[in-house]
Amino acid sequence: MITLTHFLVVSACIFAAGLYAVLARRNAIMVLVGIELIINAAILNLVAFGRYDRGQYGGQVFALFAIVLAAAGVAVALAIILNVYQHYQSINPDDIRDLKDQ
């Protein structure tokens, strides 16, 4: 049987992958990918737990919201990255260090 646990494990793996991408990739787009993965992991979690709310479909509704928010977020983030590229000619997060304390 595929139990809740399996969903959670898969969700955790996706989360971990996403976390790795956010923290360790040198490309801002890849960081965005990682953020997407994290959000999707969370959505998966929500859907998995939606089974316990058959009456109001809470899990499903929350997941739809999250998908929309993720999309909006990606759109804004891509816009920022485009602007950053125009300014810094690089999208490596390590190169954008103007806020560093000298």
Add this chain to the structure above:
Amino acid sequence: MSAHFLSILIFMPLAAAVLMLLIPAGKATAYKYIALITGGLQLLLSGYLYHSFSPGAGITDELGYQFFEYLPWIRLDMGGLGRLEIDYFIGVDGLSIPFLFLTALIMVIAIGASWRMTKQLKGYFVLLMILDMAVMGVFSALDFFLFYVFYELMLLPLYFLIGIWGGARREYAAIKFFLYTLFGSVFMLLVIVGLYFSVTNPETGAHTFNMLHMMNPGNYADGSIFSAVANQYLFGIPARLLAFIVLFIAFAIKVPIVPLHTWLPDAHVEAPTPISIILAGILLKIGGYGILRICFGIFPDAALQSAWWLGLIGVISILYGAFVALGQRDLKRMIAYSSVSHMGFVLLGAASLTAEGIAGGIFQMISHGFLSAGLFFLVGVLYDRVHDRNIYHYRGLASLLPRYTTFVALAFFASLGLPGFSAFIGEAFVIIGAFNSESAHGVLPRWMAIAGSVGILLSAAYFLWTLQRMFFGQTRLKGGDEWLGALKDMNTRETLIMAPMLALALLLGIYPAFALDKINASVLALVELVTGS
């Protein structure tokens, strides 16, 4: 009583000081004349007070004090500690009235001697006026806190007066004087506080600083630290005796006694002439007055116990001061040490606890007041002209300065106790009183009187040696012709200042009743208080 004469006398110089502060600096003569007029008015007022003072006992008896004023000053409810009661309580009795007059006179003399000052006159005269007020206050205060305020207030102007207008080592002398005197009076504050907590005002039931209440053993709370009945001990010594010793040391520094005297030569020598006059003429007397009024008045039992030691200290001061005076080269230092020696007589007289001794001591204080002021003024006359005080640099001044020599000779002979002048009465009766002490109450052994009288011989020695060395013989000066030109005889201002002092010494010497009539009753009351007879 009704016309607040005493307060006017005390605060007149303060008003003059305020007036001087308002006048812009630069009008030198204005300050001098304001000071002179204030001094003159004080002299007249104190003379009037002296004249209208009717001999009353005073000391412990409140009714005996005249011209007294009583104003509740600070009444503070301190919760658990009770009510703080400090009053503006002033008055005079036979003990203090001569000193008020003496102070006024010496201030006028000092102002006259300051006439040729040139440096920062505004500050100088303002400080002088504050000093004047403080000294008058000390002699009139009958509330211990008020007394302490005035007593401390004296130190500050003197510090500046010596430290700014003085001679070569003035800063050293000023700080030495200030710290030495302060050392004594700081411990006095402890005793004051102790007394405060021991004494209650019979009328209001609160603790009080009123000196007259402190003199009455009935006012002491049972079990309080300074109660005679409780007989408490502090550090192994009876508390009352300890308090007496502490107070005595505070005043003894001012007298000054040997070995607490070393501030005096430096302060006198480095101070400018007018300040030396005030130091010798008035300040030393505050020590004697304090011993009589406060130490003897408030702790008569301890005084009776300690009289032997006081007598010994007096004799040592007389002899030691005279010996050291004999070996001085600086004229002003010699006169400073002679002051130490003469004030030793005062202490001996006070310690004798006989009417003759104490009256002689007070008389000696009065007499020494103007005589030492005169002596320092005379030194100043010479110093003003040639700026050298070394005895060995002068010979044969008599042919050059006849009038000056006359004054010096008279002042010296008066100071060494020639009958006809006041110092004789003071010294002779101190000796007679000290001698009589053993017959009267067995307090002082007879040899102390005999030892003290040797001081009379020694004072003749150093004064006459100085007179002969500096004034007689052929004229020979270290500064040669330059000094010869500078040494002009005494001018009118100087004669006008000296003559009254010698005249007063002569007047008191020929008619001692002029002073004795006022002080006798108080002296008898004091003797009765201490010896109980």
Add this chain to the structure above:
Amino acid sequence: MPQPTLTYPLIAALTAVFLPFAGCLINALSGRKRTNSGIAIGTITGSLIAAAYVFTQVWGVAPLHIQWEWFVIGTRSFYVGLLLDNQSALMLLLVPLIAVPVHLYSVAYMKDDPGIHRYWMYLGLFCFAMMALVVADNLLLMYVCWELVGFASYLLIGFWFTKDTAAQASKKAFIVNRIGDLGFLIGMAILYAQFGTLDIRALFQGDGLVASANVVGTEWVTSVGSSMPSVWLTAAGIAFLLGAAAKSAQFPMHVWLPDAMAGPTAVSSLIHAATMVAAGVFLLARIFPLFNATTLAIMVVVGTSTAFVAAYFALAQYDIKKILAFSTISQLGFMVMGIGIGAYHVALFHLVTHAFFKCLLFLSAGAVIHEMQHLKEKNKLDIDPQDIRNMGGLRKHMPLTFVVMAVAGLALAGLPPTAGYLSKDALLVHAFEWAAVQRGVAGVVPYLLLAASGFTAFYIARLVFKVFVAPSAMATTAAAHEANKWMLMPMIFLAACSLFPLFSIHPFDVGHVWVIQGMLPLALWPAASLYHTLVPVFATLLSLSMFAIAWRWYAKGTYPLRGRGLLYRLSFHQGYVDRFYHVALVDPLLRLSRFFVTIDRLVVDGVVDGCGRIGRLFAGLAAWFDHYVVDGLVRFVGKMAFWLGNVLRRTQTGRVQYYLFTMFFIVLMVLIYQMIIQA
């Protein structure tokens, strides 16, 4: 009891006392004027007339006493008053009687002296003080006058103040006298403590307080109920004796008198011969009842030794005034001895006669010195005008001076028909009578006195012969002339007074002397007529033989001795007493003084400065502590904050992923923490 009202004699006494003082004041205030001498002479003459009147009214009559309250100390009153009895009236007359001739003499002697107005002033002050002293009715007043007399003496000895010797001499005189004054003061203190009064009459009259006090066991008990250990009775006597000994130049406190000769000779004659020095003897006579046997014995010793030693010192002196000074000291010793043996009436009589002839001796010596001074200036010689070796043969040029000086010399030596014979021999007789009753070594006293008499005759004969009779030592003496008449007339008057008629009808018998009759003491030694005849005869013969020797040696010039022997040197150097005092007293005193000065500076003041240094040391320590420890703590805290901030600064890397990682990490930690807590 003191009288309440002023009677004529009392008014006259007051006039006599205060006239010279008025003269002094007028002269002081008017400065240098031609009238100075007139005022001085006028006042002293007036004083003399008043004193003579007092004398006639008081002598032989009950004493007069009046007093006024001077001041009150405590409960005791002190008075100023007059006591006129035989003794004081006699002295009151004596002083102006000597002073008037001296004043007249001074007019000529001190002529052209630039300080002459001061001279009259000081003389007036002296006469006032001396006369007040003798009529004072209590010891305090007497002490006042006693010191004033000393003060006047100081002024007069140091009159020529530009002379160093004079200035030193006046200082010495005052200081030695002060030692005596200490004694007087202590004596007064003892009497006051014991009896409560200083009134002379109350204390010392026949049945007075002193006489009625007794020594019971070891206590001196009075009739007023007080008592002291009996040693104080002797102490009081010795104290007053000390006072008198200093004032009357007794050995060893005589050292000021020879030096005092540096003053004008007229001053020496009045003060240091006739009056001031006699004050001591007068005091002793006044307070005689106070002295117990011990004190009297000491007095006899002091007097006798003074008489002998001073006469011995006079033998070898060259300065004419020094010879007379030692003569005075010697005669004062006689007087003090006289009081010591209880014969104060004779002592006072000798005081009176001595006043006349000693004053005369000094005045004539002054005339001679005056003349020698003229010779010195005229011939521009380098001599000491007072040295008798420069004189000689003046008899021819100054005959009258010679005669009066010879009369005075005879009086001093005690030969009839002078008054000096009466008084000196009376003293000798009483000394023998006293010694007859004493035991032990006291018997040597009269013989020492006889020896002193012999010396006296010798040195005065030596003086007179060397000055007047011997051949002149200088050729220029021929130009000398007789003294001025203003100098001669007083001297002649004094010479007349030195002869017996003033004092007694009978030239040889002292029992007829009216002065003595008026002052008889209460108890005398048994009179032995053997002494009354033998002693005067022997003494006279002794003096005459001394004259003969002196004649041989000085008038004839056959001086057999060489001036180098020990005895000679002892006499010439006045027993080295001055040197002794310097070495034994003055120098140690000055060294002690310097020692105390050093102690004062290094030790006493050193402690004070040391306290100051310790204070500054503590202040330095406290400042160090404050800077490094207390403030250090505060600064440390600041440094810590800075360091922490510096460390935390490093977290601001500016890298987004780093921030994200940090956020994640912290959340993770919180979650784990919560999980642990739940478990």
